[in-house]
Amino acid sequence: MTATSARIILICSGKGGVGKTTLTANLGIALARLGESTVVLDADFGLRNLDLLLGLENRIVYNAQDVLEATCRLDQALVRHKQEPNLSLLPAGNARMLDWLTPDDMKKIVGMLAEKASFILIDCPAGVETGFRNAAAAAKEAIVITTPEMAAVRDADRVIGLLHTQGVAPIQMVLNRVRPRMVANQEMLGVSDVTDILALPLLGLVLEDEQVITSTNRGEPLTLHGTLSPAGRAYMNVARRLRGEEVALIDPTRERLGLRARLMGKIRRTTGLF
Amino acid sequence: MALFDFLQHLLGLQKPSATTARERLQLVLAHDRSDLNPELLERMRREILEVVQKYVEIDIESGDVSLTTDDRVTALVANLPIRRARPLPSLSLETGARTKPSDPEVLALVDNPAMPEPSPSKSSEVIEGQEAAIEPKTFP
Numbered sequence: 001m002t003a004t005s006a007r008i009i010l011i012c013s014g015k016g017g018v019g020k021t022t023l024t025a026n027l028g029i030a031l032a033r034l035g036e037s038t039v040v041l042d043a044d045f046g047l048r049n050l051d052l053l054l055g056l057e058n059r060i061v062y063n064a065q066d067v068l069e070a071t072c073r074l075d076q077a078l079v080r081h082k083q084e085p086n087l088s089l090l091p092a093g094n095a096r097m098l099d100w101l102t103p104d105d106m107k108k109i110v111g112m113l114a115e116k117a118s119f120i121l122i123d124c125p126a127g128v129e130t131g132f133r134n135a136a137a138a139a140k141e142a143i144v145i146t147t148p149e150m151a152a153v154r155d156a157d158r159v160i161g162l163l164h165t166q167g168v169a170p171i172q173m174v175l176n177r178v179r180p181r182m183v184a185n186q187e188m189l190g191v192s193d194v195t196d197i198l199a200l201p202l203l204g205l206v207l208e209d210e211q212v213i214t215s216t217n218r219g220e221p222l223t224l225h226g227t228l229s230p231a232g233r234a235y236m237n238v239a240r241r242l243r244g245e246e247v248a249l250i251d252p253t254r255e256r257l258g259l260r261a262r263l264m265g266k267i268r269r270t271t272g273l274f
Numbered sequence: 275m276a277l278f279d280f281l282q283h284l285l286g287l288q289k290p291s292a293t294t295a296r297e298r299l300q301l302v303l304a305h306d307r308s309d310l311n312p313e314l315l316e317r318m319r320r321e322i323l324e325v326v327q328k329y330v331e332i333d334i335e336s337g338d339v340s341l342t343t344d345d346r347v348t349a350l351v352a353n354l355p356i357r358r359a360r361p362l363p364s365l366s367l368e369t370g371a372r373t374k375p376s377d378p379e380v381l382a383l384v385d386n387p388a389m390p391e392p393s394p395s396k397s398s399e400v401i402e403g404q405e406a407a408i409e410p411k412t413f414p
Contacts, residue, residue, distance in 0.1 A: 187290060189292050193292065
């Protein structure tokens with residue numbers, strides 16, 4: 001393996017549906033906007049979706065499988081993002097790849113990418129089976145994303161244990177879909193509850209935000225926009241912290257939107273202006 | 275239903291669900307992380323109680339040997355209220371301690387999970403009738 005200074009970061013969660021792919025897409029765009037050459041690798045060969053979230057699904061010609069089989073060059077398979085040319089996607093191959101792909105294959109792909117980019121984000125499949133192990137083998141560090149729900153925290157704990165044994169470090173955590181009002185009423189696990197239980201440093205805190213769904217519908221990650229929604233700002237802050245900047249965490253108990261902000265949001269959504 | 279929940283909450287009849295979630299998670303993670311199967315844990319628990327009972331009379335009903343986890347370190351925690359020390363002749367220094375070297379070691383094993391706390395209270399020194407726990411931390 002070549003010794004490069006590229007940051008190779010696995011984005012994983014254990015449980016499905018907690019926001020791995022959304023984080024990968026938004027973080028990829030955010031890092032690209034901050035001037036980093038970034039590649040996002042869809043390692044979820046069974047259920048790939050990263051292309052959809054980035055709005056690149058129509059531009060895929062080759063994929064990771066073609067690169068491995070040498071039917072194309074790496075730069076032919078990489079799909080460059082139009083608005084953020086610093087970002088490229090290496091699409092997942094088809095689901096049959098799961099039958100023969102080995103950790104060494106993943107290391108080979110990632111090794112090739114590491115020569116081209118300064119950040120490589122690996123969108124890991126859910127679960128702790130082969131797909132996860134392959135993806136983890138190629139990573140140097142990891143971001144575990146979880147929500148303040150029992151099942152998500154438990155599965156995250158399992159993943160953290162496996163990452164520790166594989167020697168992946170540092171492992172940091174993003175807490176997603178926090179509902180401040182429920183936390184204030186003690187009807188949802190709070191930030192410190194989850195960080196205490198999982199014993200990981202908190203890299204980011206993302207509040208529940210409907211805009212995540214609308215941005216997915218459009219294939220435009222939140223971090224792509226000029227004025228950022230709350231979740232978009234949170235993802236951007238994750239990118240800044242990854243690069244070593246000190247950015248204060250938001251306080252979820254104080255993030256209740258005031259009347260004016262709600263009204264402006266409503267006007268913005270209904271009229272489509274600014 | 276929501277109103278009923280709210281009233282119960284208000285009257286303090288029901289714990290907030292976040293507290294319940296935290297407690298349940300901590301318990302389930304302690305077991306997940308240790309990878310001990312429940313049968314093995316139960317056998318160990320019984321043997322530990324047997325050994326402790328050789329030296330002190332303990333309250334088995336309220337005794338508790340369980341797993342707890344803090345900062346990704348899983349510990350075996352025994353909380354065994356002592357009714358009274360057994361006046362065994364073997365425990366006196368002159369006769370017993372030398373002839374039965376293996377027993378104090380076993381007792382030390384029970385003490386070990388509590389090691390971060392600086393409370394080196396020997397179970398054999400417990401005054402008659404006093405309640406003492408081997409582990410200062412109580413398990414929820």
